[in-house]
Amino acid sequence: MSTPLLEARSLVKHYGSVEALRGASFEVAAGEVVSLIGDNGAGKSTFIKCLSGAEQPDSGEILLEGKPIHLDSPTTARSLGIETVYQDLAVAPDLDPAANLYLGREIKRGGILGALGMLDKKEMRRRASEEFARLGVTLQNVDVPIGALSGGQRQSVAVARSVVWASKVVFMDEPTAALGVVQRERVLDVIRKVRDAGIGVVLISHNMPEVLSVSDRVEVLRLGKRVARFTAGDASLEDLVGAMTGALVQEDVS
Amino acid sequence: MTATTDSAPPQAEKRPLARRLAGANTLWIALVLLALIVVFAIIDPSGILNVTNLQYLLIETSVLLVLSVGMTFVIVTSGIDLSVGTVLVFSGVASALTMNALSGGDSTNAGWGVIAVGGVVAVGSGALWGVVNGLLIAKARIPALIVTLGSFGAALGAAELLTGGSDVRSVPTALGKALGSGTSFGGIPNMVLLAAVVAAIGAWLLATTRFGRYTYAIGSNEVAAQRTGVGVTRHLVLVYALSGLLSGLAGFMSLAYFTTTTLTSHSTDNLNAIAGTVLGGTSLFGGVGSVIGTVIGVFIPAVLNKGFVIIGVSPFWQPIAVAIVLVAAVWFDQARRRARNQR
Numbered sequence: 279m280s281t282p283l284l285e286a287r288s289l290v291k292h293y294g295s296v297e298a299l300r301g302a303s304f305e306v307a308a309g310e311v312v313s314l315i316g317d318n319g320a321g322k323s324t325f326i327k328c329l330s331g332a333e334q335p336d337s338g339e340i341l342l343e344g345k346p347i348h349l350d351s352p353t354t355a356r357s358l359g360i361e362t363v364y365q366d367l368a369v370a371p372d373l374d375p376a377a378n379l380y381l382g383r384e385i386k387r388g389g390i391l392g393a394l395g396m397l398d399k400k401e402m403r404r405r406a407s408e409e410f411a412r413l414g415v416t417l418q419n420v421d422v423p424i425g426a427l428s429g430g431q432r433q434s435v436a437v438a439r440s441v442v443w444a445s446k447v448v449f450m451d452e453p454t455a456a457l458g459v460v461q462r463e464r465v466l467d468v469i470r471k472v473r474d475a476g477i478g479v480v481l482i483s484h485n486m487p488e489v490l491s492v493s494d495r496v497e498v499l500r501l502g503k504r505v506a507r508f509t510a511g512d513a514s515l516e517d518l519v520g521a522m523t524g525a526l527v528q529e530d531v532s
Numbered sequence: 533m534t535a536t537t538d539s540a541p542p543q544a545e546k547r548p549l550a551r552r553l554a555g556a557n558t559l560w561i562a563l564v565l566l567a568l569i570v571v572f573a574i575i576d577p578s579g580i581l582n583v584t585n586l587q588y589l590l591i592e593t594s595v596l597l598v599l600s601v602g603m604t605f606v607i608v609t610s611g612i613d614l615s616v617g618t619v620l621v622f623s624g625v626a627s628a629l630t631m632n633a634l635s636g637g638d639s640t641n642a643g644w645g646v647i648a649v650g651g652v653v654a655v656g657s658g659a660l661w662g663v664v665n666g667l668l669i670a671k672a673r674i675p676a677l678i679v680t681l682g683s684f685g686a687a688l689g690a691a692e693l694l695t696g697g698s699d700v701r702s703v704p705t706a707l708g709k710a711l712g713s714g715t716s717f718g719g720i721p722n723m724v725l726l727a728a729v730v731a732a733i734g735a736w737l738l739a740t741t742r743f744g745r746y747t748y749a750i751g752s753n754e755v756a757a758q759r760t761g762v763g764v765t766r767h768l769v770l771v772y773a774l775s776g777l778l779s780g781l782a783g784f785m786s787l788a789y790f791t792t793t794t795l796t797s798h799s800t801d802n803l804n805a806i807a808g809t810v811l812g813g814t815s816l817f818g819g820v821g822s823v824i825g826t827v828i829g830v831f832i833p834a835v836l837n838k839g840f841v842i843i844g845v846s847p848f849w850q851p852i853a854v855a856i857v858l859v860a861a862v863w864f865d866q867a868r869r870r871a872r873n874q875r
C-alpha cells in the first residue's frame with residue numbers, strides 16, 4: 279500500500295490512572311472507509327479525540343500524508359482538512375442549524391459592516407439549506423434552535439457539518455446511533471459520497487451489519503490497542519465479534 | 533432522477549413571523565411591562581404618563597441600563613458579574629480624583645479637556661477590572677461567581693482607600709450641566725440618550741455580529757464552541773472587559789448626574805442588573821437572551837417602583853413584586869428548557 283493519508287503510531291493516552299490508549303495504531307487511505315470497532319470503553323472515542331486535536335496523546339506519532347503533525351487543538355486539525363462528528367455531537371443547542379453549520383467559519387457581510395464583524399445570516403442560511411438538501415437532511419425549519427430538533431435531526435446536522443468542511447479526513451463517532459432507518463441510510467449514502475470524493479472516512483459504530491456494508495476495511499480496538507485488521511469483503515460477523523472480545527488476536531498484544 | 537424528486541426533502545423554511553414572536557420571551561415580558569403601565573395609568577391617568585415623572589423614571593434607570601447591557605453579554609455566556617456596581621464606584625472615584633489632580637485639587641471649574649481625560653479614566657479603569665475578572669475566570673478557571681464576588685469587595689475597598697472613605701464632591705460643573713442634567717431634541721435627557729445609544733450598539737453587537745454569535749455559542753455549549761475553533765478564553769476575557777468598560781461608563785454617568793461619587797449607594801446594583809437582564813428573557817443557563825429584552829426587563833422594577841409611589845402603595849412592596857415576577861420568569865425559562873431537553 280502507498281503512504282496512508284492519515285496514520286497513527288503507538289498512541290498512548292492516560293486519564294489519571296486510567297490507561298485509555300496503550301499504544302494504539304491506525305491508518306486510513308484517501309477514498310477509503312475504515313470502521314473502527316471495539317467494545318464499550320475500548321478507547322475508540324479517545325482515539326478519535328487524539329486524532330482530531332480535541333485531546334493530546336501522551337506519546338506516539340500522528341502522520342498526515344507521511345509527514346508528522348502536531349494537533350494541539352481541533353482548530354489545527356480543521357485547518358488541515360480533518361473534521362469530526364463527536365459522540366456527544368458538540369453542537370450548540372441554542373443556535374439554529376445554519377449557525378451550527380457555520381460555527382467558527384461565519385460568513386461576514388461585505389463593506390464596512392462586515393469589517394465591523396456583522397454576519398451575513400441570510401447567505402449562511404441559504405447555503406446551509408442547500409447543503410442540507412444535498413445531504414438529505416430533513417428539517418422543517420432552519421431558524422429553530424438545534425436543541426428543539428429531534429435527536430436524529432441533530433445528529434444529521436452534526437454529520438452534515440463535518441462533511442461540508444472536510445477536505446482530507448472525516449471522523450464519525452457513532453453518527454447513526456440515534457437515527458431511524460431512513461436517516462441511517464442517508465448517512466451511509468453520505469459516507470459513500472464523501473469517500474468517492476477522495477476523502478478518508480473513519481466510522482465508529484456498534485452496528486456490525488452497517489460496518490460490513492459500508493466499510494472497505496475494519497480495524498479492531500481492544501483495551502486501548504489495535505488487535506486486528508480486516509478487509510470488509512473477507513471478514514465475517516464472527517471474526518469481528520471474536521476480535522472485539524479477545525477470542526481472536528491477529529496483532530502482537532504483548 | 534425523477535423518481536427521487538418526490539422523496540427529496542422539502543426545503544427548510546423560516547417560520548412565520550407571528551409564530552417566531554409568540555415563541556420569544558421578549559414578547560411576553562413586553563406585554564407584562566405594557567400591562568403594568570396601563571394599570572397604573574388607569575388608576576391615576578396624570579401620574580405615570582406625566583412628562584416630568586417619565587423623565588425621572590428614564591434618567592434613574594439609564595445608569596442601571598448601561599450596567600445591564602454588559603450583564604446581558606456576561607449572562608448569555610452563562611457567566612455572572614457581581615462586581616458591576618462597585619466597579620462603577622471605583623471608576624467614578626478614579627475619574628473624579630484624576631480630574632481634581634489635573635485641576636490643582638478642585639475640578640469644579642474644569643474645562644472639557646480635563647473632563648475628557650476623566651471619561652477615559654472611568655471607562656479605562658472599568659475595563660481593566662473587567663479584564664482581571666475575565667482572566668481569572670477564563671484562564672485560571674475560577675468560577676465567575678467567586679471571582680466577581682471578590683472584585684465586588686475589592687473594587688469598593690480600593691475606592692474607599694483612594695478617598696479615605698468619604699465621597700469626592702468636587703466634580704466639573706460643566707459635566708453635570710451637559711451630561712447630568714442636560715437635554716437634547718426638545719427635552720430628552722442626555723443621560724437617557726447615552727444609555728439608548730449604548731443599548732442600541734449592544735443590541736447590534738449581540739444580535740448581528742460574529743462577536744455576538746460566539747457569545748451565544750459559548751453560553752450554549754462551551755466545548756462545542758472550542759472544538760469548532762472559537763477562541764473561548766479570549767472571547768470570555770473580552771466579554772468581561774466589556775462589562776467592566778460599561779460599568780466604568782456608568783460610573784462616569786453617575787458622577788455627572790449626582791456630581792459626587794456616591795460610594796455607598798451601589799451595593800445592590802449588581803442584583804438589580806441581574807434581575808433586569810433575567811426578567812428580559814436572558815437565561816442564567818446561557819445561550820439565550822437579547823439586549824432588547826434587557827431594556828424591557830430593566831424597566832419593570834422601575835415602573836413598579838414609580839407606579840407604587842404614584843398610586844400610594846408602600847414602595848416596600850416593590851422588591852416583593854419584583855421578586856415574584858423574577859422567580860416566575862426563571863421558572864418559565866427552566867420549564868421551557870426541560871421540555872426541550874426531554875426530546
Ligand SMILES: Nc1ncnc2c1ncn2[C@@H]1O[C@H](COP(=O)(O)OP(=O)(O)OP(=O)(O)O)[C@@H](O)[C@H]1O
Nearest residue numbers: 293296297298316317318319320321322323324325
Ligand atoms: N475524560 C475522561 N476522563 C477519564 N477517563 C476517561 C475519559 N474519557 C474516557 N475515559 C476512559 O477511557 C476509556 C476509553 O473510553 P472511550 O470513551 O474512548 O471508549 P469507547 O471505545 O468510545 O466506548 P463507547 O463504545 O462506549 O463509546 C474508558 O475506560 C473511559 O472510562
Ligand SMILES: [Mg+2]
Nearest residue numbers: 322323365451
Ligand atoms: Mg465512544
